[in-house]
Amino acid sequence: MREPLPSTAARIRVGPARLLGLWAVLATCAYGLLLMVPVVISMLLLSVMKLSLLTFLCPVAVIAASLFFLPFGFGNPYIARLVRPLIPPGAKDGFIAQLTLSPRIHSGLRALIEDADDVGWLSFTENELVFSGDSVQLTIPFEEIRELRSCSIGWRGLFLYGQQSVFCVSSLPEVKLFRFAERSSWLLPASRKTAGQLHKALKGELSR
Numbered sequence: 001m002r003e004p005l006p007s008t009a010a011r012i013r014v015g016p017a018r019l020l021g022l023w024a025v026l027a028t029c030a031y032g033l034l035l036m037v038p039v040v041i042s043m044l045l046l047s048v049m050k051l052s053l054l055t056f057l058c059p060v061a062v063i064a065a066s067l068f069f070l071p072f073g074f075g076n077p078y079i080a081r082l083v084r085p086l087i088p089p090g091a092k093d094g095f096i097a098q099l100t101l102s103p104r105i106h107s108g109l110r111a112l113i114e115d116a117d118d119v120g121w122l123s124f125t126e127n128e129l130v131f132s133g134d135s136v137q138l139t140i141p142f143e144e145i146r147e148l149r150s151c152s153i154g155w156r157g158l159f160l161y162g163q164q165s166v167f168c169v170s171s172l173p174e175v176k177l178f179r180f181a182e183r184s185s186w187l188l189p190a191s192r193k194t195a196g197q198l199h200k201a202l203k204g205e206l207s208r
Contacts, residue, residue, distance in 0.1 A: 022110065079096065164180060
């Protein structure tokens with residue numbers, strides 16, 4: 001078991017977005033449009049092909065390939081580049097992650113097209129979870145974390161994207177839920193693996 005440490009309350013500070021502004025959000029959406037290009041091309045090719053088994057298999061294969069690159073379509077390469085300056089020098093154990101709060105920080109169109117309230121570097125000290133984000137600075141003692149679970153991000157990720165880690169914090173009742181999801185992967189298998197590692201690491205810290 002973890003040795004008892006001096007109790008400190010969870011701390012959250014929210015400032016203006018410096019990196020993940022509207023233009024950055026639109027840039028992540030552009031990756032999704034890029035992912036749709038092969039699908040559109042395959043549909044156009046169908047219009048000049050004779051009806052056959054190939055005309056059925058071609059779009060199915062293209063859609064399956066696009067799903068394989070689903071994390072790329074979420075703009076993860078761009079997000080990882082944005083977060084890089086937020087990673088402490090020499091840091092190895094941590095995750096490029098998005099944070100979504102309930103209730104949300106953002107609303108309206110911004111919240112509709114991007115489900116992350118912030119992106120940043122998620123790491124663990126001996127007794128705390130630390131999130132160094134673009135606009136959110138968050139420190140949570142492990143003893144304050146309650147009801148940790150893993151769940152899908154839903155239709156946005158077509159129930160295929162890596163799971164998110166969800167929990168509540170006893171000393172921050174104004175925030176009902178904290179949701180963390182990985183944002184570093186380009187490929188679907190890598191996303192699912194990294195999300196599993198994130199949740200396993202957090203669960204392991206809570207059980208120490």
